[in-house]
Amino acid sequence: MPRIAPLEPPYAPELQAHFDRIMPPGVPPLRLFRTLATSERAWTKFRAGSLLDRGPLPLREREIVIDRTCALTRCAYEWGVHVAYFADRAGLTGEQVRATVLEPATAACWSEAEQALIAAIDALHHRATWNEEEFTAIKRHYDDAQILEVILLCGFYRTVAYLANGLALPLEAGTARFPDAA
Structure with missing residues (x-):
């Protein structure tokens, strides 16, 4: 409950x-x-x-940011909602969905741009900043408006995770479940 x-x-x-x-x-x-x-x-x-509008990131990148942020914050509720409603539309494969939870940013299933994006998400989660190498890597693939959106999405979905986890929200019916590390 x-x-x-x-x-x-x-x-x-x-x-x-x-x-x-x-x-x-x-x-x-x-x-x-x-x-x-x-x-x-x-x-x-x-x-x-909220950032419930489309914003400057394509759906695929937006969902990578949200799914990875929810995975890092162990927010099964919101991760499951996004995977269920958006993973297919965003073109994320089953391997990539699993990787948002269980794999490092360097996982082979990601493009170079996506690896830079995931490394940036991880850095924001763990240190709330980027070093010059991380910023240079993300800047190589994303413009200023997109970089600002990445930061905003990470912060917003961290707040969503606080809400869902702190309120002990049960998973929604028909949504995805975190994969097992097997």
Whole structure:
């Protein structure tokens, strides 16, 4: 059971409209969203600071950032949601999805640009900065707007991990589970 009970339908019309804008048709709002919506302030701040729009990164790179950040923070809830809803659309193979959790940035399944991206994500997670070599590597493949987006996504999804993990949110039905290290 989650530590804070999420809202249950029916939702207030304004809240339902928000859910309808961010959820695919026919998919009920995520438990995370319904839990945050128990506090108008938390829900408003989450939406205002969120990165639920497309942004300057292609979907594939965006999902690599999110999946790796969620894996590093051991946020099975959000990792599972993103893998279930976006991995195929982002063109991530099963090997790559598994690698977001279990492999180093240098795993052979990634392109050179993706290896630089994953090394940058790892560095931000572990040290909250990049050394010159890491920055030079990511800068070789991504422009300034994309680099800023990487930083913002890492920070935002770390916050999402704090919420999902801290609230002990149960995994959503039909979402992916962390792979076993075998």
